[in-house]
Amino acid sequence: MKIAPHGNPDNMGDLQEQLKQVFEGFDTSGDGTISKAELGKAISQSGKTPPDPKMIDALFKGIDKDGKGSLDFNEFVEFILSLPPPTDALRAAFLEMDTDGSGYLGKDELKVLLKKAGVEQISDAQLEQICNDVGGEDGRVSFEEFCSYFPQ
Incomplete structure (x- = not known):
């Protein structure tokens, strides 16, 4: 397999x-x-x-x-x-992606994440939609919002 x-x-x-x-x-x-x-x-x-x-x-x-x-x-x-990933693994992944150390993932950081996940091309509108879906209207994704994206 x-x-x-x-x-x-x-x-x-x-x-x-x-x-x-x-x-x-x-x-x-x-x-x-x-x-x-x-x-x-x-x-x-x-x-x-x-x-x-x-x-x-x-x-x-x-x-x-x-x-x-x-x-x-x-x-x-x-x-x-x-199985859901352990919180400490999610925290480590989040911190690695939060390249500016803001405590949030912005659009540029999410774009890098998506590229690593195999999404080669994404429009600004699609990226905006993902930010709003995961992070809410502020366009940033907090650690809690990031965790809520994964099933527990």
Whole structure:
């Protein structure tokens, strides 16, 4: 499976390799799938308290799209990529894009961001619309507005 055709292809390969390593760490039986028990074990190892078995059942059922009772790599990747990014990662991305240090992303900064995301050409009117949609009428995007653009 190739992950997302967007962005830097080298980074996509790195991401796929990282996800493969995590998947293999969860797959303690080495059979190429993650069972409900393996998922529960991985979750309990990451937290201080054992997870509720009902929560594990519900989570597993939501991830196991084909209903086979095990998670293959594609189901695992789909689930991981559906998770919202952590706030600290969003903060780091925002600060990197806020090149003038104003605490807001202006049109020029958003244009650079869109170009990095693969949008080669964007009209001033389209950029204005994006600023208004994400940042409101002031035409600037605050960190809170930036975060609200990502599903939580």
